Amino acid sequence: MKTHFSLNALFLTSVLAVFTFACGEPAPTENIVEVASGNENVSTLVEALGAAELASALEGEGPFTVFAPTNAAFEALPEDVLEALLKPENKDALTAILRYHVAASKLTATEIKEALSMATEGYTVETLNGAALIATLEGDAVKLADVQGNTANVTGADLMASNGVIHTIDAVLLPGGVNPAALLGPADIVGVAMDNEQFATLVAAVKAAGLVETLQGEGPFTVFAPVDDAFAALPEGTVESLLEAENKDQLSGILTYHVVADKVDAATLTNAIQNAEEGTYTITTVNGAELTASIQDGKVVLTDAQGNTATVIATDVNASNGIIHAIDAVVMP
Structure with a gap:
């Protein structure tokens, strides 16, 4: 008993x-x-x-x-x-x-x-x-x-x-x-990305470029984050090459072209585009180069310096030090 x-x-x-x-x-x-x-x-x-x-x-x-x-x-x-x-x-x-x-x-x-x-x-x-x-x-x-x-x-x-x-x-x-x-609320930018299986390649790239500490900083940051399919769509061998140590500076330049030194949520970005002349809004990135944002078929589209475009496919993934928007292509400075 x-x-x-x-x-x-x-x-x-x-x-x-x-x-x-x-x-x-x-x-x-x-x-x-x-x-x-x-x-x-x-x-x-x-x-x-x-x-x-x-x-x-x-x-x-x-x-x-x-x-x-x-x-x-x-x-x-x-x-x-x-x-x-x-x-x-x-x-x-x-x-x-x-x-x-x-x-x-x-x-x-x-x-x-x-x-x-x-x-x-x-x-x-x-x-x-x-x-x-x-x-x-x-x-x-x-x-x-x-x-x-x-x-x-x-x-x-x-x-x-x-x-x-x-x-x-x-x-x-x-x-x-x-x-x-x-x-505790959300993790920092890197932590949130690590918890999302769609950003595995991005996380590997951030580590290879030595940007982890930066994106874990106080911020705030807005990251336009290419999903894994976006990296996979690059020419064959591109990702593997960028992840090599000798290409760290090039990789860092590409990644910082996806980062804005401010927190910009989807509503703020959409309003900025709608209020801009000719319906385009210029975004200055941490890289120093610019992206052009517009609205096409109801979605925000980013155009890079080379004329390539990426569509925002998920918005407002909050982090403790900023926000992430997922995009379907890698933009190039």
């Missing part, structure tokens, strides 16, 4: 534990937030509690058990996720995550292990978030699992406070419905 234990089943044990300090050790006088603030290993958590406006709640009567991710745990989140979580617009997501690390009862390491010794499949920790954590024992170590399948090890136990206890853990746990990476 499989046995599950809930924190509620340990309530009496927790109440009795209150009297342990009468047997020698003085009761702690600092609350959860004060104890955490005095521990440099969880300073990021303290900052997050402030951003989520949860500090006052954890200064309350309690009791609470806080499974506190260390600074290293927060640093292990995907790049830029922590910075995004601390922004005011993402307060709800941060609050949900932090409340998922708090139980509304005091549970010491000994109590956790005693409960686990009586369970065959761990026990459920009900959190302030409303979602549950599952605690298990691996050897002598307590491990927590969230609803998304992530796990965290308890690395420091029984940091006692006047209104509860803190256990440090080595990972940030996530409740259902929270995807921190989704808070």
Whole structure:
């Protein structure tokens, strides 16, 4: 028979534990937030509690058990996720995550292990978030699992406070419905292109030309991005030749002819063409040479310095540092 234990089943044990300090050790006088603030290993958590406006709640009567991710745990989140979580617009997501690390009862390491010794499949920790954590024992170590399948090890136990206890853990746990990476918004120009299978040749060319760092810069940029079929339509051997190291300057010149040092969405470009004399609008590229934009059969068409044309076939692919419009041909300076 499989046995599950809930924190509620340990309530009496927790109440009795209150009297342990009468047997020698003085009761702690600092609350959860004060104890955490005095521990440099969880300073990021303290900052997050402030951003989520949860500090006052954890200064309350309690009791609470806080499974506190260390600074290293927060640093292990995907790049830029922590910075995004601390922004005011993402307060709800941060609050949900932090409340998922708090139980509304005091549970010491000994109590956790005693409960686990009586369970065959761990026990459920009900959190302030409303979602549950599952605690298990691996050897002598307590491990927590969230609803998304992530796990965290308890690395420091029984940091006692006047209104509860803190256990440090080595990972940030996530409740259902929270995807921190989704808070980041779109990637940069290069990242967006890499995620689109239609731009594989373009990405290879950008790398060969040494333009990755440039197009990952602050920008903003508008890139008229030839799809793979556009490169395939060039004379046989052209792409292979351009990708060779000795032709790097030539390749760079071609690619920068597809880039504008500004963010120009489809509506702005269309309006510029319609308001221009003779229905053509001149675009100055990073290359220094110009493209001529016009509207033909309801679509934007680019004409290069050699008279070749490319039709815009997809618009407004947003990136963090600009925008991409896909075109069906490679234009030449």
